[in-house]
Amino acid sequence: MTSLSALIQSVVDNESGAFGPSAAHLPPQFAEIPFAPFSKNDKLGRIVDWNQDGQAGPVAGGSGPSGAPAQGGAQGGQQKGGKYSREPKEAFGAQAAGQFAYFHDEDEASFSVVAGGAGAKKPGQGQGGGLVQRQGNQRQQGGAGGRGGFGGAAGRGGAQQGGQGGRYGNQQQGGNRWGQQGGGRGGYGGGRGGYGNRWEQRTRDASIQVASDWVPLEDIEYSRLAKLRLEVPMDEVENLSNHGFLYEYDRTFDRVNTKNEKPLQNADRVRYNPTTSDDPIMQELAAKDKGRVFITDSILSMLMTAQRSVYPWDLVITRDGDKLFFDKREGGPFDYPSVNENAADPPLENDKDTLNSPSALSLEATFVNQNFAFQVVREAAEARVELEHPNPFYQPDVEAEPLASCAFRYRKFDLSVSEDDDMALVVRTEVDAYTTGGAGSGDAGQPTYITIKALNEFDPRAQGAGGAPDWRTKLDSQRGAVVATEMKNNSSKLARWAVQSVLAGAEQMKMGYISRANPRDASRHTILGTQWYKPREFAAQMNVNLANGWGIVRTIADLCFKQPEGKFVLLKDPNKPLIKLYRVPVDSFGEGGDDDLLDESAMPSATGLTSDIGL
Structure with a gap:
């Protein structure tokens, strides 16, 4: 009990601001136990990201003792240890303490993928799920992203070509009835829009020129x-x-x-x-x-x-x-x-x-x-x-x-x-x-x-x-x-x-x-x-x-x-x-x-x- 009380007191009296016992107040019986100190202000991120491709594993989401993001964190997502990286993922705090630099690639070898494909999607819905419709004499692929309709319209934030082959099959680009480019929530024919979107398809001249004195x-x-x-x-x-x-x-x-x-x-x-x-x-x-x-x-x-x-x-x-x-x-x-x-x-x-x-x-x-x-x-x-x-x-x-x-x-x-x-x-x-x-x-x-x-x-x-x-x-x-x-x-x-x-x-x-x-x-x-x-x-x-x-x-x-x-x-x-x-x-x-x-x-x-x- 005396040693535990001394340890607690050393943590409370730590003057460096770091969470953990200071070296001056560390009891002798805990001197050989490795410990990775970190700042009290550090925020812990995700420990495990189950959305990783292939060799997904725990992703570092926090920071090291200096406050910089650890490898595999938010800034390192596209670099070493990132989502699309094929390098081994390091455990949390590996930069701060080398003794914790544990690699888990060998452990993943014992896992097997049960279902690697995406769930079944309805025709014309989601990314790459559009129906192939005929537009004039050409075949067009519909449905590039987002909520779509029958004709495979692009949803919110969908691609510009996403709604081709709409309701009547012979219309121009766009999943909605009149050929709106882009997305919008789809109904039958795919995509919002209507009368006003049709006007952008053709550029016509006015029946009479507007004079400067009008x-x-x-x-x-x-x-x-x-x-x-x-x-x-x-x-x-x-x-x-x-x-x-x-x-x-x-x-x-x-x-x-x-x-x-x-x-x-x-x-x-x-x-x-x-x-x-x-x-x-x-x-x-x-x-x-x-x-x-x-x-x-x-x-x-x-x-x-x-x-x-x-x-x-x-x-x-x-x-x-x-x-x-x-x-x-x-x-x-x-x-x-x-x-x-x-x-x-x-x-x-x-x-x-x-x-x-x-x-x-x-x-x-x-x-x-x-x-x-x-x-x-x-x-x-x-x-x-x-x-x-x-x-x-x-x-x-x-x-x-x-x-x-x-x-x-x-x-x-x-x-x-x-x-x-x-x-x-x-x-x-x-x-x-x-x-x-x-x-x-x-x-x-x-x-x-x-x-x-x-x-x-x-x-x-x-x-x-x-x-x-x-x-x-x-x-x-x-x-x-x-x-x-x-x-x-x-x-x-x-x-x-x-x-x-x-x-x-x-x-x-x-x-x-x-x-x-x-x-x-x-x-x-x-x-x-x-x-x-x-x-x-x-x-x-x-x-x-x-x-x-x-x-x-x-x-x-x-x-x-x-x-x-x-x-x-x-x-x-x-x-x-x-x-x-x-x-x-x-x-x-x-x-x-x-x-x-x-x-x-x-x-x-x-x-x-x-x-x-x-x-």
């Missing part, structure tokens, strides 16, 4: 547009006037199918589509104070479905007193419908395939739509219905071709939010024909208005086809699959058509399916089938929210009314889900002013594309 006023993201809402009673629409005439729809085209196809004819007819400010009826209605906002159905439908648009577009807005006029530029995007604008892999502008470039396809779609509407009506005297007023744009002494079947209906919608608020919108709508009895009619024997539109197939095997099935083999047997693919690839265009039909008060919409007679010849087309749609039901299938669309229009109108009188430009950003409002000089779009601001590379060139479709 003043930016507002940037509105698509996410903000989705939250807008305004209920407008559609049963309280006022018909101000009707102009033009209509032919009756020819019901023999209802029997057209892939086995009984008809060639698309090239008819010479005159059809007008002037902008709002050039419409004399609009000017007359504005002088009579019939409304505060004046617009056409093509412009209005674009605003109401703005969140679906991918390609750039622009509008010219003029405030004259308490009146607001929405105009398009001549030759702008509103005159040419797009093709596969919303596809995951839309058509590309390249020099090798000018036939299937976006601008060529857009002009071809315009050609197909107009000629299909001209062909499917009966141009007979008994099938012609005259409206209240003649066509306000037709000049028979100037035009050589006959006038096409078209009726302009000027309608008034109330966008007011309260009794004291006055926000009447006047829109010029268009209908293409009428029908009596059958699918496109209301009461028996009573003519009803219809709109006529056409979808065109160019080449199901070409780049930009959007995975569409071959119409000649699938249109009759799998009509639903064809329609679903078109709704996905042409969401913006179809939504606009549905909204235009609703605004015009048309009870039916006739849709035609037109394909090239030869995939490499854009001048000859055939009609493979037709289908009836009710505009409201079709809009519901497309998830078109009219209340949201009216909210967008009212918001833009309010932004312009808050500004002093002048001219504005509403511009769709070419590469982001964003629309921008600018104040521009009043003389920016005068005679010849468009030529200085127009971006020719972003617009369809009529002279350069006429030869492609044989016009």
